[in-house]
Amino acid sequence: MRIALLTGAGMSAESGVPTFRDALTGLWSRFDAERLATPQAFRADPDLVWGWYRWRAAQASRATPHAGHDAIAALERHAHVDVVTQNVDDLHERAGSTRVAHLHGRLLRSRCDDCGTTASPDPILAPYAGGDEGRREAPPACARCGGRFRPDVVWFGEALPESAWNAGVEAVRGCDCVVVVGTSGLVQPAASLPSMARALGKPVLEINPVPSALTPQVDAHWAMPASTGLQRLLDDIAGG
Missing domain, CATH: 3.30.1600.10 (SIR2/SIRT2 'Small Domain')
Structure with missing residues (x-):
């Protein structure tokens, strides 16, 4: 997967x-x-x-990685996981994720x-x-x-790093499913990636305590914090 x-x-x-x-x-x-x-x-x-x-x-x-970061890293034992993040910190890497594209820089x-x-x-x-x-x-x-x-x-008015954006697009194109965690769905062009996934027929799961601009487009919305939702995802995949 x-x-x-x-x-x-x-x-x-x-x-x-x-x-x-x-x-x-x-x-x-x-x-x-x-x-x-x-x-x-x-x-x-x-x-x-x-x-x-x-x-x-x-x-x-x-800051230190939380249980959600740890769960994403642990998913790599069960699936090929590409992380595409709008965050500029290094918490994914510190948790152990090995494939991380930073759309907005570091x-x-x-x-x-x-x-x-x-x-x-x-x-x-x-x-x-x-x-x-x-x-x-x-x-x-x-x-x-x-x-x-x-x-x-990446500052307002600047282009995204080409390598990170291309990695994000390829991750969506090559995946079996997309999981969107903790994003408002308002910041472009990152917000276009879930729409791209839907256009390609990929199922999209959103993990967010509250509805976002993406919620009407997704296949499933888990209304819970990232740490809880990602541990649930890991349990589902590891147990399946």
């Missing part, structure tokens, strides 16, 4: 990772998330944008905004001086070209 698992913010929320718009507290509470997550915002105030993403990266790095990585150079250790995860998290901070300069480092995520 081949399963395409499409995961969104509700998946990470159970691990304590704030959803995109929830990650606006303290210094950031007076800002609009959509106005921080653009190339224009970074050019206008790089210290503000880099500081916000550094703070978010620190939060995500401290929060715990950074690169030069000009030449794409990366650095090791990655500066987005560097310890804070004096432990003072959650403040403006100048992004480091690229040793190669002198440009500024930026988070390796």
